Amino acid sequence: xxxxxxxxxxxxxxxxxxxxxxxxxxxxxxxxxxxxxxxxxxxxxxxxxxxxxxxxxxxxxxxxxxxxxxxxxxxxxxxxxxxxxxxxxxxxxxxxxxxxxxxxxxxxxxxxxxxxxxxxxxxxxxxxxxxxxxxxxxxxxxxxxxxxxxxxxxxxxxxxxxxxxxxxxxxxxxxxxxxxxxxxxxxxxxxxxxxxxxxxxxxxxxxxxxxxxxxxxxxxxxxxxxxxxxxxxxxxxxxxxxxxxxxxxxxxxxxxxxx
Ligand SMILES: C[S@@+](CC[C@H](N)C(=O)[O-])C[C@H]1O[C@@H](n2cnc3c(N)ncnc32)[C@H](O)[C@@H]1O
Numbered sequence: 001x002x003x004x005x006x007x008x009x010x011x012x013x014x015x016x017x018x019x020x021x022x023x024x025x026x027x028x029x030x031x032x033x034x035x036x037x038x039x040x041x042x043x044x045x046x047x048x049x050x051x052x053x054x055x056x057x058x059x060x061x062x063x064x065x066x067x068x069x070x071x072x073x074x075x076x077x078x079x080x081x082x083x084x085x086x087x088x089x090x091x092x093x094x095x096x097x098x099x100x101x102x103x104x105x106x107x108x109x110x111x112x113x114x115x116x117x118x119x120x121x122x123x124x125x126x127x128x129x130x131x132x133x134x135x136x137x138x139x140x141x142x143x144x145x146x147x148x149x150x151x152x153x154x155x156x157x158x159x160x161x162x163x164x165x166x167x168x169x170x171x172x173x174x175x176x177x178x179x180x181x182x183x184x185x186x187x188x189x190x191x192x193x194x195x196x197x198x199x200x201x202x203x204x205x206x207x208x209x210x211x212x213x214x215x216x217x218x219x220x221x222x223x224x225x226x227x228x229x230x231x232x233x234x235x236x237x238x239x240x241x242x243x244x245x246x247x248x249x250x251x252x253x254x255x256x257x258x259x
Contacts, residue, residue, distance in 0.1 A: 008082025008114050012102050014095045014121015015039075017206025020046045022122050030119055034089040036081040038074060042093030042232055044207075056086075071101065075108040082114045093232075095123040098147055099175050123147070124234040125173030127206030134243035141239045142171045150177030150184045150235075157183045166191030171238035178233040182221035188237070193217055198241035204231040212246035 011030045016022035023031070031037070031050045039048065041061040048057060058077070061068040069077075074090075081088045096102035096118060106116045125147060129136050136145045146165045152158055157180045165172040165188060177184055178201070189195050195218035204210045209231075215223045217237060224233075241247070 008079075008085060008088065009117070010078050010082050010088040010090055010105075010109055010114055011117045011119055012090045012096050012105060013092070013119040014097075014100070014123075015043045015047050015091050015093055016122040017094055017124050017127035018042065018044045018047070018204065019207050020050065022127060022206050023047065023050075024119065024121065026119050027121060030089050031091065033087055035086040036088045037091055038078060038081075038088070039091040040093050041068070043091050047091070051089075056081075071104065075105060078105065078109060079112050079114060082109070092121070093124075094127075095121045098123045099149055122206065124175065124202075124205050124232065125236060128200075128202040128210075128212075128234050128236060129244075131206060131210055132200065132202065132212055133245040134240050136171050136173070136236075136240065138240045138243070141169065143169045145171045145173060147173045147175070149175045150180040155179070157187070162187040162191045165237070166193055168193065168197075168239065171236065171240050174235040174237065177235045178224065178229070181224060181235060184235075185217045185221060188217060193237075197237060198239060198244075198247065199235065199237045200241045200244055200246055201227075201229070201233050201235050202246075203227075203229040203233045205234055212244070214241075214244065214246045 013027045013030045015027065034051050034055050036056045037051050038058050038060050051057060060074050078088055078090055090105060092100045102118060109116050150158055174184060195216060197217040199215055199217050199220040201213045201220060201224045202210060213223050213227055
């Protein structure tokens with residue numbers, strides 16, 4: 001598509017997992033300089049408060065099944081604001097390049113002659129691992145990390161790609177996987193993961209109110225179902241997860257029963 005007249009600039013910025021002190025300095029500068037801020041549902045008040053008072057702030061996504069702005073509407077809005085000459089910041093939870101649709105937005109703006117800059121952010125899996133004290137890779141235990149989503153656009157289980165996480169030396173970070181955990185665990189076990197593989201569900205990773213439920217690939221779904229988690233949840237699966245404080249600080253079930 002031929003470029004239209006070049007106008008404006010949009011920064012596509014990762015806000016990190018929610019705590020303001022996990023913003024990058026570049027992201028902070030972008031927010032502080034924004035004249036128009038289009039933000040996703042996972043971006044919290046603490047970060048929005050960093051934008052100038054006069055900044056036009058618009059929420060584009062709503063959680064818990066409520067309606068979100070259509071992607072086409074968001075794209076058109078960014079374009080219109082950039083063409084007005086405003087400094088536009090599109091703020092997304094975590095890292096914009098991980099399940100953040102940044103590729104679609106950048107391509108749309110580029111096709112309309114609007115310059116974009118992507119500012120990375122701390123993704124949920126990295127925030128969770130740091131907060132609960134374990135590495136995503138570890139010599140001799142985990143030689144690769146797979147960032148994956150468990151669900152397709154209509155909410156069903158993703159059918160392809162499970163073999164990529166079947167290797168015992170892979171740490172799997174599963175996004176948008178809470179409701180599909182039991183089915184995802186079955187797929188992983190059928191692709192060679194031991195049912196005893198350590199697994200962790202972390203809600204609100206990177207925030208002061210983060211909570212974790214630990215278990216194994218086989219039993220984590222049942223443990224998670226008994227928790228009233230309503231914040232975003234990332235699942236981490238792999239041998240390194242046993243190094244987490246969520247495992248080491250918790251009394252083993254047998255010892256607890258013996259008391
Ligand atoms: C559309 S994806 C966006 C991911 C985001 N771009 C990132 O890099 O973290 C939304 C999913 O990310 C995960 N997620 C995002 N923020 C989270 C947080 N603070 N704690 C736990 N999981 C989170 C959850 O699985 C949630 O359903």
